[in-house]
Amino acid sequence: MGRWEPNARGRLGKAALELFDERGYEQTTVAEIAKRAGLTERTFFRHYADKREVLFAGSSLLQDLVVGAVAGTPEGTAPFDAVATGLRTAAAEMFHGAYAHARRRYAIVSAHGDLRERELVKLASLSTALARTLRGRGVPEPAASLAAEAGTGVFRVSFERWIEEGEEPRELADVIGESLVAFRAFAAGA
């Protein structure tokens, strides 16, 4: 193990996004990312498997936050209410003050087919984890999987709407709240 570098992970993430933005994702090397962050390649590989992983490190955190918040709702909470709480809580914790970063990352991911595919894989993983959590709380199938798919869909649509807000964006948690209202309205047959 090398010496401890203060916030190496965050510095590498910031440097990577800057370089992807300036030079393009394909053209950027791990060596350049490490150099921009003032760190070594060896330090980079202690934190990330490759440059792609820098873009998806947040996906596991999001999943942990959503699942944790769902698990923290009172016993007996209706399944989709638990999912709704999980999404809003995770969004508030993870994306408050993170708009510029999220928008830049989204632009890079959207521009590359293989990164878009990876994003879909991560969302599918979130759905699977959510369904497992709901089943663990006694929610039967197919309600558990359907509520998980619906929640993941609400998150995806809300996130894309949020990214499009541009100037003076609202909180992601508020956009999700608005989507949940619209979702319940049409699901009920409006």
Place this chain on the structure above:
Amino acid sequence: MGRWEPNARGRLGKAALELFDERGYEQTTVAEIAKRAGLTERTFFRHYADKREVLFAGSSLLQDLVVGAVAGTPEGTAPFDAVATGLRTAAAEMFHGAYAHARRRYAIVSAHGDLRERELVKLASLSTALARTLRGRGVPEPAASLAAEAGTGVFRVSFERWIEEGEEPRELADVIGESLVAFRAFAAGA
């Protein structure tokens, strides 16, 4: 163009699934698929870009059927009712009597990470097409995208439940109908 081969596309698809099943997906070559079907490699490539495409040829058909059925619902149909009708109609047209084929295909796709990713891409494409169709019918955002995501989620969950039925499976359209009932119940807060 070579001479016309009766049902070449279907024969190639059947041969490919048999070989993927017997020898494994990676081990099977286009030459073997063509030979099993009693056709030439050249004929194969007139119908499919590569062996992977044999597995995903149905995805475009599914999308066309769902979108067409949604577009065919009466003007003023509630968005999610239109999506529900689209899913059931497409399932009845495409998967009636196709259980054994669908199950075999699903086993092959599930066993390979890159094929699973491609399946997610195709589902995302279905969702995008559905949302576009709904917007074209005057459904505003975010309702259009949310209904499309919900519909795609219902299809995915229903399809997996159907595949798991094994002996004496119901019609996929009926499994979708059951999912839609469960979906509306939890979305309404049950």
